[in-house]
Amino acid sequence: MKGNGVTGNANPLRRVGALVDGARDWWEHAKAWQRYAVYLGAVVFALILPAPAIGTFMSPGSDWTTVLIYPIGTYILLAVGLNVVVGQAGLLDLGFVAFFAMGGYSVAYFGTEYGWNYWATAVMGIAMAAVSGVILGAPTLRLRGDYLAIVTLGFGEIVRITANNTDEIGGARGITNVPHPTDIPGVVDFGLLPAPYYYLIVIAIVLVIIFSVRLQKSRVGRAWAAIREDEDAAELMGVPTFKFKLLAFAIGAMIGGLAGGLHAGRAVFIEPNTFPFILSATILAAVVLGGAGNLPGVILGAFVIAWLPERFREVNWLKDLLGRDPAEYRILLFGGVLVLMMALRPEGLLPSRRRKAELHEGTGGMGTMGAEVTGPDTDVSTEAAK
Amino acid sequence: MSTPVLQLDNVTMRFGGVVALREAKISIAPGEIFALIGPNGAGKTTVFNVVTGVYQPTEGQVLFNGTRIDGTKRFKITKLGIARTFQNIRLFHNMSALENVMVGADAHHKTGAIGATLNLPWHRKEEKRGRELARELLDFVGIPGRMTETAKNLPYGDQRRLEIARALATDPKLLLLDEPAAGMNPAEKEALQALIRKIRDSGRTVLLIEHDMSLVMGVSDRVAVLDFGQLIAEGLPHEVQTNPRVIEAYLGVSEDAS
Numbered sequence: 001m002k003g004n005g006v007t008g009n010a011n012p013l014r015r016v017g018a019l020v021d022g023a024r025d026w027w028e029h030a031k032a033w034q035r036y037a038v039y040l041g042a043v044v045f046a047l048i049l050p051a052p053a054i055g056t057f058m059s060p061g062s063d064w065t066t067v068l069i070y071p072i073g074t075y076i077l078l079a080v081g082l083n084v085v086v087g088q089a090g091l092l093d094l095g096f097v098a099f100f101a102m103g104g105y106s107v108a109y110f111g112t113e114y115g116w117n118y119w120a121t122a123v124m125g126i127a128m129a130a131v132s133g134v135i136l137g138a139p140t141l142r143l144r145g146d147y148l149a150i151v152t153l154g155f156g157e158i159v160r161i162t163a164n165n166t167d168e169i170g171g172a173r174g175i176t177n178v179p180h181p182t183d184i185p186g187v188v189d190f191g192l193l194p195a196p197y198y199y200l201i202v203i204a205i206v207l208v209i210i211f212s213v214r215l216q217k218s219r220v221g222r223a224w225a226a227i228r229e230d231e232d233a234a235e236l237m238g239v240p241t242f243k244f245k246l247l248a249f250a251i252g253a254m255i256g257g258l259a260g261g262l263h264a265g266r267a268v269f270i271e272p273n274t275f276p277f278i279l280s281a282t283i284l285a286a287v288v289l290g291g292a293g294n295l296p297g298v299i300l301g302a303f304v305i306a307w308l309p310e311r312f313r314e315v316n317w318l319k320d321l322l323g324r325d326p327a328e329y330r331i332l333l334f335g336g337v338l339v340l341m342m343a344l345r346p347e348g349l350l351p352s353r354r355r356k357a358e359l360h361e362g363t364g365g366m367g368t369m370g371a372e373v374t375g376p377d378t379d380v381s382t383e384a385a386k
Numbered sequence: 387m388s389t390p391v392l393q394l395d396n397v398t399m400r401f402g403g404v405v406a407l408r409e410a411k412i413s414i415a416p417g418e419i420f421a422l423i424g425p426n427g428a429g430k431t432t433v434f435n436v437v438t439g440v441y442q443p444t445e446g447q448v449l450f451n452g453t454r455i456d457g458t459k460r461f462k463i464t465k466l467g468i469a470r471t472f473q474n475i476r477l478f479h480n481m482s483a484l485e486n487v488m489v490g491a492d493a494h495h496k497t498g499a500i501g502a503t504l505n506l507p508w509h510r511k512e513e514k515r516g517r518e519l520a521r522e523l524l525d526f527v528g529i530p531g532r533m534t535e536t537a538k539n540l541p542y543g544d545q546r547r548l549e550i551a552r553a554l555a556t557d558p559k560l561l562l563l564d565e566p567a568a569g570m571n572p573a574e575k576e577a578l579q580a581l582i583r584k585i586r587d588s589g590r591t592v593l594l595i596e597h598d599m600s601l602v603m604g605v606s607d608r609v610a611v612l613d614f615g616q617l618i619a620e621g622l623p624h625e626v627q628t629n630p631r632v633i634e635a636y637l638g639v640s641e642d643a644s
Contacts (some may be wrong), residue, residue, distance in 0.1 A: 214505055215499060215502050215503060217502075218501075218502035218513065219488075219492045219495050219509075220498065220499055221502075222489050225480075225481055229478040229481065230476055232440075233472070233478070234478075235460045236440070236464060236469075237461075237469070237490050237493065237552060237553075238469075238490065238493025239489065239492070239493070240459075247498075247499055357479075357480045357538075358480055
């Protein structure tokens with residue numbers, strides 16, 4: 001809107017941005033078969049992604065398939081979950097890691113203490129995460145904006161510290177010997193090789209994406225969008241806003257719990273420090289960096305956030321340049337790249353058009369009811385914006 | 387006489403020391419077009435906010451079809467059958483016109499997360515019905531062919547119509563219109579007048595706040611006048627027009643303008 005289409009051509013990254021926006025326009029008008037072709041392409045891409053040929057470039061320092069599971073796959077799963085809360089319902093959650101922990105600890109605890117089947121513990125983990133989401137949300141979702149962010153931040157820490165101080169679940173030592181997923185005879189054996197876990201997490205991501213898209217297109221997604229834009233107006237149009245915000249929290253939590261369960265089943269060992277606050281912040285950064293509310297953007301954001309620090313472990317030209325191992329500087333490099341990307345695409349790498357417009361407006365709709373004195377300026381500006 | 391659709395029973399609304407509404411008594415019969423007029427700051431929008439549950443009255447009762455509704459949650463009041471528009475347009479600006487109206491239609495839908503994620507048949511049926519209703523209503527208010535347009539890109543008058551369509555989608559028995567003609571040109575005002583009649587003829591009751599006197603006098607069955615939170619007159623349009631208290635408070639100033 002502010003002339004970046006003209007002046008921006010000098011900047012190569014802006015040109016990439018224009019290309020991306022063009023792709024989004026194409027997608028909006030794409031026919032059904034074209035979309036299915038893209039879906040199919042994405043699935044095929046996911047299946048061949050662990051190939052060593054790709055791995056040598058993407059992750060020269062460590063095992064590529066393992067990197068694809070954690071952090072990449074896990075971050076993507078978490079980001080899609082957090083996107084429901086932040087991107088779709090517009091609720092700022094700074095303690096998302098708590099639900100990841102709920103899933104992880106449920107799987108670990110019920111698996112080691114009671115010897116439950118892994119898949120049962122995974123379902124339990126999802127349920128526990130959902131319940132904790134509702135317990136957190138019920139008293140706090142009446143708050144808005146900054147207050148909600150502070151409360152969720154506290155919740156994330158409470159869960160971690162409670163785990164740290166509860167001997168029943170291992171205290172600071174954590175839980176070891178978490179059972180692997182139960183083998184499905186003749187189909188797949190879950191052992192020490194990473195490949196089965198990779199395909200498992202791909203299946204989880206695909207399912208979660210399908211559910212997320214369906215929600216977005218339904219009455220539920222419309223209600224979330226309405227709440228995000230103007231909560232008061234939504235309520236007055238018959239949207240039970242509290243119920244839908246709680247639902248967003250619970251669904252986000254379930255996806256977080258699923259990610260936690262998958263992680264515990266592969267990693268075999270979890271401890272309170274597996275779930276630090278910084279992980280909440282990182283996933284939120286992935287959602288915002290990618291473009292909150294837009295699934296392809298969020299997935300790309302999570303990929304970039306998870307992959308870059310791994311990639312920076314082995315950068316040979318930097319090694320020559322600095323004369324020492326760049327691995328020590330990888331987080332610094334990572335930070336620099338994040339700052340650069342946010343400076344060049346402040347709405348995110350792949351923002352949804354709607355979210356982009358909302359960000360330009362500033363507020364998410366804390367407007368007035370009409371009884372207060374209101375100038376005509378709001379209306380004039382929308383008129384002038386045409 | 388049949389039960390009034392809406393009855394304000396000695397409603398007082400106080401904000402700290404400010405009395406926005408003092409012992410207001412209003413009674414609206416089914417099928418009426420009832421206009422609420424008065425100078426700026428007289429408490430007209432406060433009436434709307436009390437009726438739709440935004441405020442809980444300090445004293446008095448609000449009855450809708452004989453049932454008490456003050457203290458009821460806002461979305462429940464909407465489901466009971468009261469919908470409104472806003473003085474300063476409050477559409478969901480970045481959603482399409484169709485989606486805006488569908489949000490209203492969703493008020494009576496039941497699909498939850500499970501129905502939507504599993505794409506169950508009744509969910510699809512509701513979506514289809516909601517979309518059809520939204521199309522019909524956009525047609526009804528006179529902005530067909532604008533369905534996919536983002537709400538904020540619509541011309542001002544069309545945004546006002548879209549707000550009416552969104553409110554109608556909740557299937558209200560009582561529709562509250564807060565200055566629907568504000569910012570409209572004479573042709574648009576005329577069309578709006580016809581639209582308000584059409585809404586009434588479709589079996590709904592209309593409560594209207596409006597500053598445009600020719601519209602108020604042309605369309606309303608009864609008029610109430612508020613001044614400083616107090617109801618100073620009520621009656622047929624021509625009765626109100628000649629009431630000396632009203633002329634003193636309000637019409638005496640704006641007669642030249644209208």
